[in-house]
Amino acid sequence: MSSEGDQGEGADVLYYWDYLHLDGLLNAQTPKSAEHGDVIHDELIFIAVHQTSELWFKQVLFELDSVLKLMDQDPIPERDLGIVLSRLQRINVIQRLLVLQLDVLETMTPLDFLDFRSMLLPASGFQSVQFRLIENTFGLLDRDRLRIEGHRYIATLRHDHVDLVTRSERSPSFFDHVERWLSRTPFLQTRNFDFVATYRDLVKAKHDATRSSLVDNPERLAVFEAGVSKFDAVLDESVWERDVEQGTRRLSYGAFMAALFINLYRDEPILHMPYLVLTAIVDIDEAFTMWRERHALMAHRMLGRLTGTAGSGYDYLDQTAHSYAPFKDLFDVATYLLPRASLPRLPDSLANDLDFRTS
Amino acid sequence: MSSEGDQGEGADVLYYWDYLHLDGLLNAQTPKSAEHGDVIHDELIFIAVHQTSELWFKQVLFELDSVLKLMDQDPIPERDLGIVLSRLQRINVIQRLLVLQLDVLETMTPLDFLDFRSMLLPASGFQSVQFRLIENTFGLLDRDRLRIEGHRYIATLRHDHVDLVTRSERSPSFFDHVERWLSRTPFLQTRNFDFVATYRDLVKAKHDATRSSLVDNPERLAVFEAGVSKFDAVLDESVWERDVEQGTRRLSYGAFMAALFINLYRDEPILHMPYLVLTAIVDIDEAFTMWRERHALMAHRMLGRLTGTAGSGYDYLDQTAHSYAPFKDLFDVATYLLPRASLPRLPDSLANDLDFRTS
């Protein structure tokens, strides 16, 4: 990228090379194979993919930390929501690049990898400190992590990194901030509008109507009842909270109902940005899964499924892809939506409150 | 990526972190804005995009250099052609990633960039030493480069880099190796087959037939003659070489005719790999143009077209996108193709020579 304008001069003129510390950066590739004889050509691409990934991980952490700082205000000023959104969207753009970056690694074939992979033992991508920090900061709970041969993930880390990672487990995560932000969503209950009660009435009426229509068809009625049992949790806060205790849900009832409200009434001006923020969160959670799935496929192709002490990388990665989704409750919003046509219009006074002063 | 197997132990156990030199790598981001007060948030993404790009540039150079070494054999053993192909294709996969990486930079807005861009002056992406090395190694000639305010590109480089870049200008480039490799293509002229003569006869016969059919339509005939004048260069080697002298073509006549032969007879077993190699070269040349075009668009959006002393970045980048294509002669192969149905079958003895011993 070029910059216009007057150029500096003299001894302390700034060079692109120095600004980017390229002397250090471009000398930090020291293939292990060099210690065993000739450099094995493909070890360099292996290093390049991992080093660029780590630079991106640093950037993701930097953006995530800045979002946490912005969300650590009570309330979060409306004007900061635009910044939160743009940084979340940036994280997602980086994630998509990281998925594509695995295409580059796949240009290394299993046979090429075999030529040096044993030289790297026991080093492994499992040890990416920054990726653990990202997971923890994003909101992954230790209780939801897979154990590796019965050990916690920190068992593989260098001593001085254990502290760092442990601290990140204990600090408020992005999930915690989103939970708090949603819980404080105003307007769900006002003088003349009670979203939760209204929503429950609508759901019950809809289900009763279906029941009536199926009264002569006990088989289909049974299927229907099995299906709608999922609604118990939104109709009865105590059911929801029991699910939370059992670990099958994670957002509090209030936070979830707020997310539902924002989705259903997303066209109200004051909900535009919260809706876009929720969408960005789901995009990010989804992209983590995509990356894990892509990573698992690549590991399968590169390593086969032969396992030594560490278990198959493929199986591990594939399982994490399916269980490491802190915001899966937001995916389940889709389960509980009602058609817009069946929603009541908001009372005028509330709709007015959700608009700009000057509209 | 995980690795199975027995784990090292003791003091010199290898950690992922140390193998990748992450202490150095992750501490090499020193935003200039920190010297002027608070760090400006978006300077970090600016650094991340440029540092990852430079790591990829190093990798591209590494692959390119290894290809040059393999091609610096006479003849190039058939078994090495598979390796050449895989490394060229890897370069192309990296290039495609670099194009997409500009999406990440575009998450930085012009207003964000404005907050720190003057602090970086006169540093500029123009100064990317590695990109200049890639251009030179790939085959860009200094005579084809745009001047920047009348200066050569090396004028902007740090003193100790000038030598390095100048040396790369003088070393045989990938273009030179491809030229030599094509020039030595066997089979164009054998005891009972003369590709060039055969091809010329076919072209002339085809043009004569069209002329006859247009004899009563002088207007369309004139248009036709204007169009086919492009064929003079393949019909007459001296015309081609004059174009080369004038700089409008660059491959020698012999090399170009070999490329044409490989394209037309690509289904012969011995030409499978040469054809895939030629395709990979065109893919790479095309991807350089895509990257320059994408870069120009981003510069336009980020900087507008206000120009200081350096000329508009957009205009410069956009012009390079259109003139920096060392292998544009290979794009022009399409101009001179003939329908397969009109090609003569190769004599049996030659077809036999182009096949495997054991077929």
Added chain:
Amino acid sequence: MSSEGDQGEGADVLYYWDYLHLDGLLNAQTPKSAEHGDVIHDELIFIAVHQTSELWFKQVLFELDSVLKLMDQDPIPERDLGIVLSRLQRINVIQRLLVLQLDVLETMTPLDFLDFRSMLLPASGFQSVQFRLIENTFGLLDRDRLRIEGHRYIATLRHDHVDLVTRSERSPSFFDHVERWLSRTPFLQTRNFDFVATYRDLVKAKHDATRSSLVDNPERLAVFEAGVSKFDAVLDESVWERDVEQGTRRLSYGAFMAALFINLYRDEPILHMPYLVLTAIVDIDEAFTMWRERHALMAHRMLGRLTGTAGSGYDYLDQTAHSYAPFKDLFDVATYLLPRASLPRLPDSLANDLDFRTS
């Protein structure tokens, strides 16, 4: 995609196949080569790429038309801006797919194309009625179109399509709606804030400071004056309007200054959505250019630069990529930005007006 729930029954059960009219859709590929003998294999991929492109073009038109309808309200209700944004972003996602789709077409080689391309004459992608409708609806002016051998683009269309396309030239375009919407942006001039006057004062003060600092350096001063002459147009409305008359700018002065205001004060809550809408417009305009550039490259590779009566496809496409950008004024916003730190805070009463009633 699956859907849950009770299944229909009986005679009018809906099949996926019938819903999508696949009988018609999958029988609409009639290769021209079949009329000349055997079907040429690659004609099918040629048809597939063009047919899917046309389905996407229809979708783009549909989204664009719906946006025009929403914007054809005065004023545009705030709640509709979210819908406008989501549809513009969808158009951009489709555009990015269309760029990638050209990778599929590039799996057809020039030699394969040569086998049937003359059978298609004079049919040509130039004749895509829907693409012309998209261009016109987006805002491309006939005066800015390249002539093809001196003829207007409609000269190549089927008779009954000429009317359709001509009508789209005469209807208000998306550009017209954006121009009107921007022109009506409130808050640029309030009782105690005059954005244009404030902005001009800042610019002048900044330029004067630079002039003073260069007073002893006439050479650099001259360069500076040449550079800042671009600001004449924003400092003096009559200069801007003269540029508009001469065709070098297109947005009115008022609309442009509103776009500048929205960019500079994008963090104010009421400007969040307008800012995102402006960003989406630039994304779309940029993606059109990307598609044209990618298309031009592919044409070069596929056809070479041999030209008959119609001129080289490459040259034509490449020129349109650089001149067909209705919103290029929005790219130039970057030229006129000022660092946020130099901007005055908005008066409290105005900032208050730009926020939600309930904040």
Added chain:
Amino acid sequence: MSSEGDQGEGADVLYYWDYLHLDGLLNAQTPKSAEHGDVIHDELIFIAVHQTSELWFKQVLFELDSVLKLMDQDPIPERDLGIVLSRLQRINVIQRLLVLQLDVLETMTPLDFLDFRSMLLPASGFQSVQFRLIENTFGLLDRDRLRIEGHRYIATLRHDHVDLVTRSERSPSFFDHVERWLSRTPFLQTRNFDFVATYRDLVKAKHDATRSSLVDNPERLAVFEAGVSKFDAVLDESVWERDVEQGTRRLSYGAFMAALFINLYRDEPILHMPYLVLTAIVDIDEAFTMWRERHALMAHRMLGRLTGTAGSGYDYLDQTAHSYAPFKDLFDVATYLLPRASLPRLPDSLANDLDFRTS
């Protein structure tokens, strides 16, 4: 895409519009919502994504069928392998586009989908006849398919499609052709080289060496023995064939050992193309999994996990992603590779046979 040259004239001039049957194609979007009142805006994007997907499915089938025809020769002429490769690679490029195309569908939100999804019942993507044909032609076995509520997939198809799909189950698949082609690979056993015996000896020697080194470490020895038990199948053909009978492997022992040979000796000229073909097959199998995983994620986001009679679309799709991989044996090649340095050089006479006549 433009075409040069002389233009047709008169009554039967060919128009782009007619060539592509755009009258039919662009009138084949009949939203179901129109029958229930106003068209719901997002039903159109739903139709567009599915129709373009079906056009691509047709193209994939067309390429696959042509590959089957080429492979249905005994032996497959070397010159046809280049064509097979290019068509397999084209299928992969289309698959990658299909994955990205789901980004477009995701611009439709769950709430938008809810507005019309019940109108489409019981139609469902499960009913895509062409996708079933692709799966069967590629080599998916009915025994490996998930049952949907106990029913076979053909239960959901329109009557006249059942036959078509059933026929495709019974015809030789791409898998069958690859199996046969691999089984016939020459050179695995020649007068002075026996690949299988050589390979087995190497593996046994390597394992014995490890056993010796672990003789004092019974714990690690046990882990090692558990790991290498995977090699029983390559060391003993009867073990392999028992796995095949039990359905955990599918390629015959001979075919698999040929694949292993091609991977290990891929640099021999005659194995260049077979190696690239094997790589393309793995790419395609992998891309099917990517598409299914991406599809599952989208279904989760769009539908939540509420299930009616049909089971959750997400769970179904996600399970197919993990079990529908006809060529998973080729992924497992990585498990059985040996480092190149440990492989014996081929005898000169064999290496000679694997080269071109004229080398």
